Amino acid sequence: xxxxxxxxxxxxxxxxxxxxxxxxxxxxxxxxxxxxxxxxxxxxxxxxxxxxxxxxxxxxxxxxxxxxxxxxxxxxxxxxxxxxxxxxxxxxxxxxxxxxxxxxxxxxxxxxxxxxxxxxxxxxxxxxxxxxxxxxxxxxxxxxxxxxxxxxxxxxxxxxxxxxxxxx
Numbered sequence: 001x002x003x004x005x006x007x008x009x010x011x012x013x014x015x016x017x018x019x020x021x022x023x024x025x026x027x028x029x030x031x032x033x034x035x036x037x038x039x040x041x042x043x044x045x046x047x048x049x050x051x052x053x054x055x056x057x058x059x060x061x062x063x064x065x066x067x068x069x070x071x072x073x074x075x076x077x078x079x080x081x082x083x084x085x086x087x088x089x090x091x092x093x094x095x096x097x098x099x100x101x102x103x104x105x106x107x108x109x110x111x112x113x114x115x116x117x118x119x120x121x122x123x124x125x126x127x128x129x130x131x132x133x134x135x136x137x138x139x140x141x142x143x144x145x146x147x148x149x150x151x152x153x154x155x156x157x158x159x160x161x162x163x164x165x166x167x168x
Contacts, residue, residue: 011071018132020124028064028082035091036060039113073137075099083125092116095129104140106133
């Protein structure tokens, strides 16, 4: 097998924020830890996710602290972005992106706090993240895993331009 001759993009160490009409997608800050731990501890929020509840502040702090030394678009590494309401600065949830080792491909996921669900924030944030990945980072394909029982997430992904593919 031959090596891909195209240059590999470097991780985005200059990333600051993405803006939508109502929200800001930015790097996590230590001040986000209490709100991050709180919504990730809600059983209904964690139901279709990979973590167990409760999601304690120590666990949240470790994750956020680890993000301070990593950057978006690092191949093979998930990067969590904070989603905040621009007008208030309130943490609404998080987005995650993981570029594959084939730098043209990536996977994404998202989680919203209960107070932000059903208000269009997820669709806005996912659309902004997809725009960033395709336009700024040169991705060719982005996949979002979704538990088929999570109907709200399926609607959001489809509304952001994602096509559902059957899984076995």
